[in-house]
Amino acid sequence: MIVVKFGGTSIQDAPAIRNVCDIVISRVQQKPVVVLSACAGVTNALIHCAELAAGGKEHEARNRLNDVIFDKHYELIQDLIEDLRDQDTLVREFTQFKEELEHLLYGISITGDLSSRVLDFVLSYGERMSTSLVTVALQERDQRAVLIDSRNCLVTNSMFGKAEPLIEETTAKCESVIRPLIDSGKIPVMQGFIASDVRGITTTLGRGGSDYTSAIVGAVLKADVIEIWSDVDGILTADPNIVPNALRVKEMSFQEAAELAYFGAKVLHPSTLLPAIENNIPVTILNSRRPKLEGTSITAQTARTDVAVKSISYKSGITVLNISSTRMLGSYGFMKKIFDIFNDHSTSVDLVTTSEVSVSLSIEHSPDLTGLLQQLEEFGSVTIQEHRAIVCIVGENIKRERGLAARIFGRLLDVPIDMISQGGSETNVTFVIREEDISRTVKELHDEFFSSITVTGVFE
Ligand code: ADP
Ligand code: ASP
Ligand code: MG
Numbered sequence: 001m002i003v004v005k006f007g008g009t010s011i012q013d014a015p016a017i018r019n020v021c022d023i024v025i026s027r028v029q030q031k032p033v034v035v036l037s038a039c040a041g042v043t044n045a046l047i048h049c050a051e052l053a054a055g056g057k058e059h060e061a062r063n064r065l066n067d068v069i070f071d072k073h074y075e076l077i078q079d080l081i082e083d084l085r086d087q088d089t090l091v092r093e094f095t096q097f098k099e100e101l102e103h104l105l106y107g108i109s110i111t112g113d114l115s116s117r118v119l120d121f122v123l124s125y126g127e128r129m130s131t132s133l134v135t136v137a138l139q140e141r142d143q144r145a146v147l148i149d150s151r152n153c154l155v156t157n158s159m160f161g162k163a164e165p166l167i168e169e170t171t172a173k174c175e176s177v178i179r180p181l182i183d184s185g186k187i188p189v190m191q192g193f194i195a196s197d198v199r200g201i202t203t204t205l206g207r208g209g210s211d212y213t214s215a216i217v218g219a220v221l222k223a224d225v226i227e228i229w230s231d232v233d234g235i236l237t238a239d240p241n242i243v244p245n246a247l248r249v250k251e252m253s254f255q256e257a258a259e260l261a262y263f264g265a266k267v268l269h270p271s272t273l274l275p276a277i278e279n280n281i282p283v284t285i286l287n288s289r290r291p292k293l294e295g296t297s298i299t300a301q302t303a304r305t306d307v308a309v310k311s312i313s314y315k316s317g318i319t320v321l322n323i324s325s326t327r328m329l330g331s332y333g334f335m336k337k338i339f340d341i342f343n344d345h346s347t348s349v350d351l352v353t354t355s356e357v358s359v360s361l362s363i364e365h366s367p368d369l370t371g372l373l374q375q376l377e378e379f380g381s382v383t384i385q386e387h388r389a390i391v392c393i394v395g396e397n398i399k400r401e402r403g404l405a406a407r408i409f410g411r412l413l414d415v416p417i418d419m420i421s422q423g424g425s426e427t428n429v430t431f432v433i434r435e436e437d438i439s440r441t442v443k444e445l446h447d448e449f450f451s452s453i454t455v456t457g458v459f460e
Pocket of ligand 3: 007208211266267268269
């Protein structure tokens with residue numbers, strides 16, 4: 001069996017959904033399980049509605065719910081579904097969803113309380129609607145598609161907004177709910193992003209989490225391949241929003257792609273590759289608008305190549321903390337104490353650099369660092385640099401390449417650099433800059449490493 005996951009842009013309108021149905025049908029022999037995001041823009045719109053309601057603007061929230069979300073879905077039903085009875089069933093189902101959401105928004109507005117638990121439940125409607133629609137569209141094309149509620153298959157902890165799967169429980173549920181459908185030649189269609197905790201309460205895996213769903217399902221059901229269909233030709237040499245002529249990378253190792261995803265390449269949710277790596281399942285990134293293209297194939301081992309740099313990514317919204325302390329001089333156990341504090345505040349550290357008397361750490365922006373800072377200040381003086389970005393240059397040959405640092409920083413003579421790190425994984429060089437310098441930095445580096453690339457077998 002295989003997993004095919006389609007992101008929001010792949011199901012944004014009726015022609016796009018028809019394309020998706022064609023792709024699924026072309027995979028029937030491989031026994032596909034279909035994982036879907038919400039239609040493009042729907043998750044953002046639901047968040048907006050919930051926030052409006054929490055801010056006391058219930059009327060505005062309701063209007064947006066109708067205008068942005070439900071008008072769009074009713075229109076999709078009209079454009080996509082041919083049979084009038086099918087149309088009617090879907091309209092009734094979605095109207096029920098609308099009423100539920102209106103009640104939820106009312107509740108949020110009178111309490112003014114938007115907890116992440118409630119938000120996860122609100123967001124679940126996006127994926128529940130897209131999967132309902134696509135299931136019927138597939139059935140109308142004579143496919144034995146069956147809608148599954150992912151909340152009956154994926155079991156997570158109760159970290160609402162960023163839940164992590166409980167693999168044993170998830171395996172048991174997927175085996176009992178999904179496996180029999182695959183074995184009897186049916187096509188399970190399920191929501192990405194949403195899951196439930198052991199009590200059955202709805203959770204989500206974090207923004208962009210449908211990729212992660214596809215990898216979890218692929219891993220527990222031992223898929224032959226996990227196909228992630230998006231709106232780009234594959235993993236590109238840089239974010240195409242910054243470098244429009246970025247090249248497609250044909251092959252990447254798990255390690256390379258994991259670094260890229262972790263350091264900001266939006267095309268893959270950062271946790272996606274873990275389940276694939278653990279189970280050695282290839283992941284392919286494909287373009288649903290150009291399904292004949294090969295995309296990017298991500299596997300344990302790639303063909304040997306002389307190319308040093310495969311891609312450049314960046315992650316904005318980074319804060320750097322610098323802790324200076326003469327007490328650090330020659331003392332052991334200092335780092336442990338510092339990291340324990342980050343641990344206590346459930347804050348993960350991306351980059352670390354140290355000198356004899358100071359340590360700099362980068363973390364994701366957090367609106368309230370008061371508690372963390374208070375504890376760190378017991379160890380020395382702390383300065384903060386906000387609105388920073390991590391730039392990450394990835395390639396398995398980086399460890400062997402001579403003169404790479406000179407090439408990187410020689411191109412960035414007038415870009416202030418806050419931290420530099422190489423060697424953590426041997427497949428990347430990472431450094432921290434100001435957010436406002438992201439665009440020119442990525443462009444310069446892309447020019448340095450990719451402008452003279454002819455077709456090498458690695459890029460296209
Ligand atoms: P989906 O809705 O299919 O999940 P996303 O918007 O989450 O799609 O991810 C795809 C987007 O990721 C692309 O449209 C592109 O703008 C962005 N992106 C950023 N970095 C890269 C990269 N290195 N390669 C490909 N796409 C990238
Ligand atoms: N719909 C969710 C989001 O927009 C999950 C996803 O698209 O992967 O974040
Ligand atoms: Mg995505």
